[in-house]
Amino acid sequence: MISDPELFALLRLTLTKGLGPVLIRRLVARFGGAARATICSAADLQQIEGIGQAKARTIAEGLAASQGPAEQEWNLCEKLGVRLVGIAGSANAYPKLLAPLPDAPVLLYMKGAFDPQRDQFAVGIVGSRSCTTYGLEQAGRFARTLAGAGLTIVSGGATGIDTAAHQAALDASADGGGRTIAVLGCGLAKCYPPQNQGLFDRIASSGQGVLVSELPLMTPPAAENFPARNRIISGLSLGIVLIEAARGSGALITAKCAAEDHGREVLVLPGRVDSPSIAGSLDLLKEGGGLLVTEPGDVIHALEGGARHIAADSHAARFGGIPRQSESGSLFANEPARRELPMSDAQRAIMNALQDPATIDDLALRTSLPIGQLRGELTMLEIQKRVSRRGTVFTRV
Numbered sequence: 134m135i136s137d138p139e140l141f142a143l144l145r146l147t148l149t150k151g152l153g154p155v156l157i158r159r160l161v162a163r164f165g166g167a168a169r170a171t172i173c174s175a176a177d178l179q180q181i182e183g184i185g186q187a188k189a190r191t192i193a194e195g196l197a198a199s200q201g202p203a204e205q206e207w208n209l210c211e212k213l214g215v216r217l218v219g220i221a222g223s224a225n226a227y228p229k230l231l232a233p234l235p236d237a238p239v240l241l242y243m244k245g246a247f248d249p250q251r252d253q254f255a256v257g258i259v260g261s262r263s264c265t266t267y268g269l270e271q272a273g274r275f276a277r278t279l280a281g282a283g284l285t286i287v288s289g290g291a292t293g294i295d296t297a298a299h300q301a302a303l304d305a306s307a308d309g310g311g312r313t314i315a316v317l318g319c320g321l322a323k324c325y326p327p328q329n330q331g332l333f334d335r336i337a338s339s340g341q342g343v344l345v346s347e348l349p350l351m352t353p354p355a356a357e358n359f360p361a362r363n364r365i366i367s368g369l370s371l372g373i374v375l376i377e378a379a380r381g382s383g384a385l386i387t388a389k390c391a392a393e394d395h396g397r398e399v400l401v402l403p404g405r406v407d408s409p410s411i412a413g414s415l416d417l418l419k420e421g422g423g424l425l426v427t428e429p430g431d432v433i434h435a436l437e438g439g440a441r442h443i444a445a446d447s448h449a450a451r452f453g454g455i456p457r458q459s460e461s462g463s464l465f466a467n468e469p470a471r472r473e474l475p476m477s478d479a480q481r482a483i484m485n486a487l488q489d490p491a492t493i494d495d496l497a498l499r500t501s502l503p504i505g506q507l508r509g510e511l512t513m514l515e516i517q518k519r520v521s522r523r524g525t526v527f528t529r530v
Contacts, residue, residue: 135207142167143219145203147240148349149195151188153494153504155525156181157239161221171196188498209350214337215321216243229253231368234395235525238347238365242321245336245343248285251312252343255285256436257366257391259384260294260376265410268377269297271402275374276301278429280311284436287369289362290315290333290344292326294376294384299332303341313342316365318358321346325354345369357506360386364508367391371436372398375423378413385413392422398435399423476519479510484519487529496527 135141146157146167159181160170173196178189210217218226218241230253231237258276260268276286276298286302288295298313305311315336319325321344324333336342347365348358363386367373373391378384391397401423404411417423426432476484479502486499493507500507511527514520521530 135204139167139221140217140219141203141207142171143221143240144206144217145171145196145199148199148202148206149192151192151195151494151498153492153497154236154239155492156183156494159183161239167219167221171199183492183494191498206349209322210242213322213350214244215350216247217241218243218247228369230255230370231365234368236364236394237368240347242346242348242350243343244321245338246340247314247343247345248312251283252285252314252369254283255287255314255370256432257287257370257373257387258294258298258376259288259363259366259373259378259387261378261382261384261410262291262293262295263379263410264293264377265404265408267404268294268410272297272376273301275376275402275429275432276313277305279432280305280313282429282433284371284433285312285314287314287316287366289359289366289387290317290325290329292328296329296332298376299336299342303335303339311341314369315342315344316362316369317344317346318348318362319346319354320348320350320352322350323353355506357503357508357510359383361508363387364390364394367395367397370397372400372432374426374432375399375401375414375417377402377404377410378417379410380413380416382413385417388417388423400426400432400435402426477510479506480514480519483507483510483514484529487520487527490526490528492525493527 146152146160161167163181164170164173175189175193178184178192179186184192220227220232220237220239226249229249256279258272260272272294280286280302286298288298290299299315302311302313313336315333324330333344337344345365363383366387367390373388375384375388388399392399399422401414401418403418403425404414406415418425424435482500482502483496486496493504496507497504511520515522519530521528
């Protein structure tokens with residue numbers, strides 16, 4: 134039974150090949166709602182900026198075929214207790230900080246208790262999977278104290294720093310605090326990493342947290358999903374605390390997204406200068422890409438201005454995705470170019486498709502790569518300084 138036709142239509146749009154967040158927003162705006170967008174013709178679609186004749190045919194065919202898969206997805210959500218939250222739905226249901234960002238998902242899958250009021254005051258805690266005992270201790274220390282102070286702890290559900298942060302936040306619930314959000318890089322019908330099944334069950338059933346994904350329920354974990362997952366961690370948070378990150382750590386992608394794309398604070402915990410596990414974090418500090426913190430109180434002090442904007446409902450002015458770069462122009466401006474690194478077949482396909490500037494939706498059509506994989510590969514090409522991005526448009530360097 135489809136209880137919300139407009140939300141169901143938004144689900145159909147997200148399951149349609151060739152449509153990403155930007156184009157879906159344009160369709161909904163142009164046709165006056167998601168339901169109307171699902172019945173538009175190829176000729177109608179060509180009226181949308183970024184959709185040419187060939188792309189319009191592909192999207193129209195995908196929309197026509199989306200009814201069945203969307204019904205299956207809807208029914209599975211009901212069976213598993215997963216709630217769909219659309220960006221165009223109730224103003225109080227979709228995360229307030231995430232909504233204004235240009236790359237925000239138009240549809241989120243949630244399992245557990247999302248609290249729109251309390252969870253708008255959130256901080257991301259991220260770091261490496263392969264961390265030290267010191268990193269685990271500090272993740273727990275910061276998460277427990279910040280959760281006790283009323284901040285929701287956001288992380289990615291991975292082993293290492295993420296797990297320590299989630300567990301410490303839940304442990305703080307006995308003292309009246311303790312909320313956490315785990316943003317997963319797979320569908321919510323999957324469990325990754327498998328050893329965190331107990332943690333995820335605790336988050337979803339405790340009333341103190343929620344599991345979040347933008348991916349269809351049965352999507353398995355894949356490397357290309359995690360850079361996109363990281364942007365949601367950043368988007369949900371007032372700032373990101375980087376506990377421990379080696380060079381090349383995925384946590385650095387979250388920090389880059391937070392500072393350069395979302396205008397968030399990046400707060401970096403120092404460590405031993407001779408430890409490879411902290412080298413990426415120290416590089417960030419040396420480049421001026423983050424603020425050094427040693428106590429949870431430092432984090433609260435750094436984020437209180439942003440929290441005041443939230444309380445005054447002026448967060449869009451402060452957190453509207455305005456880049457906050459270093460004086461040299463980029464968070465990783467001093468990082469050496471990595472042009473010597475080999476490219477994957479997908480990366481070569483992207484470079485060949487970028488003969489002229491293109492959005493991620495354009496690239497999806499040109500390369501036939503899934504949107505999730507495109508985001509991951511484009512992030513790696515940016516880090517290698519082969520591709521640059523301005524807004525939603527990518528260009529070869």
